[in-house]
Amino acid sequence: MRQHPTSQPTVDEAASIIRAGGAVAFPTETVYGLGADAFNEAAVERVFALKGRPAHNPLIVHVADEAMARHAASAWSDRAARLARAFWPGPLTIVVPKAQRIPSAVTAFGATVAVRCPDHPLALALIRAVGGPIVGPSANPSGAISPTTAEHVRAAFVDRVPVLDGGPCAIGIESTVVTVAERPARVLRIGAVSAEALGVALGEDVIIGALPAAPGALPSPGLLASHYAPTAHTELVDARDLAARAIPPGAVILALEAPLPDSPSIIRMPREAGAYATRLYAALREADARTPTVILIERPAGESWLWSAIRDRLTRACAPRE
Numbered sequence: 001m002r003q004h005p006t007s008q009p010t011v012d013e014a015a016s017i018i019r020a021g022g023a024v025a026f027p028t029e030t031v032y033g034l035g036a037d038a039f040n041e042a043a044v045e046r047v048f049a050l051k052g053r054p055a056h057n058p059l060i061v062h063v064a065d066e067a068m069a070r071h072a073a074s075a076w077s078d079r080a081a082r083l084a085r086a087f088w089p090g091p092l093t094i095v096v097p098k099a100q101r102i103p104s105a106v107t108a109f110g111a112t113v114a115v116r117c118p119d120h121p122l123a124l125a126l127i128r129a130v131g132g133p134i135v136g137p138s139a140n141p142s143g144a145i146s147p148t149t150a151e152h153v154r155a156a157f158v159d160r161v162p163v164l165d166g167g168p169c170a171i172g173i174e175s176t177v178v179t180v181a182e183r184p185a186r187v188l189r190i191g192a193v194s195a196e197a198l199g200v201a202l203g204e205d206v207i208i209g210a211l212p213a214a215p216g217a218l219p220s221p222g223l224l225a226s227h228y229a230p231t232a233h234t235e236l237v238d239a240r241d242l243a244a245r246a247i248p249p250g251a252v253i254l255a256l257e258a259p260l261p262d263s264p265s266i267i268r269m270p271r272e273a274g275a276y277a278t279r280l281y282a283a284l285r286e287a288d289a290r291t292p293t294v295i296l297i298e299r300p301a302g303e304s305w306l307w308s309a310i311r312d313r314l315t316r317a318c319a320p321r322e
């Protein structure tokens with residue numbers, strides 16, 4: 001493989017690296033992705049190796065438009081088209097039957113492929129310059145906190161992966177994943193696009209949650225219990241309990257509404273869901289970097305879909321590792 005000339009490539013340099021079978025990190029509106037040619041099996045294998053990602057966790061294929069998505073799919077139903085037209089470019093990943101040309105490693109040997117058109121000018125320019133779809137798992141070691149800045153990517157991969165720097169990600173949590181390869185449509189991972197909005201676009205009911213996995217099969221490993229995890233032990237705590245209990249020595253707290261006295265151990269989180277999501281992974285990293293005895297996260301009580309998506313990530317960040 002050709003060595004990358006610089007750790008901050010131009011879009012054209014990044015595209016040549018990808019066309020030559022290499023990997024480049026790129027910004028999207030959700031989190032930074034690790035881009036590689038989705039049709040090149042060796043390149044895809046390298047992405048799994050770089051991330052230490054288990055082979056049973058499929059990758060999302062990133063496309064520049066609906067026409068390119070059709071090249072990754074063996075069938076592009078009217079339902080897929082409706083979703084693409086309603087939400088692309090945007091934080092929605094659509095699971096459809098896989099084209100033969102997509103190496104089976106991409107889909108974790110499954111018959112379906114997940115495709116998404118990201119809403120970020122650099123991501124779109126990169127995919128267009130490559131001239132075909134690119135895989136784009138979050139650009140972090142498997143299981144760790146997702147990156148929302150180029151700096152986060154560099155911290156993990158140093159100079160092993162060049163990074164296209166597009167500034168901080170606007171949304172900050174991963175896309176909603178919905179499958180239309182079955183009926184009814186099913187949300188496999190919750191992100192910024194709500195089940196209700198999907199239902200309106202499809203004109204059908206949309207259900208939420210993965211099917212119970214058959215032995216050896218994972219319908220959506222984005223639903224793995226432990227994910228997005230800091231190194232430090234991390235706990236979700238209700239606001240009431242947080243205010244009532246003595247703060248353990250060496251703890252760092254991600255506080256929201258709880259009336260806590262200002263202290264260096266407290267990281268104040270934004271009260272609006274969109275701003276909270278944007279800030280979440282950077283705040284988890286800041287907390288972790290202080291090597292605390294424990295990270296206590298005030299459980300957000302908000303009822304909107306986005307708050308549910310945030311609680312989903314917080315729950316996984318706190319889950320015991322397998």
Ligand code: AMP
Pocket residue numbers: 057058059060095107110112113114136137138174177188189219220221222223
């Ligand atoms: P990440 O690349 O870290 O955003 O994770 C991608 C996630 O997309 C996976 O963990 C799965 O949850 C989901 N995904 C990717 N491909 C498929 C597929 N073919 N079927 C179901 N879910 C998928």
Ligand code: MG
Pocket residue numbers: 137138146
């Ligand atoms: Mg990830």
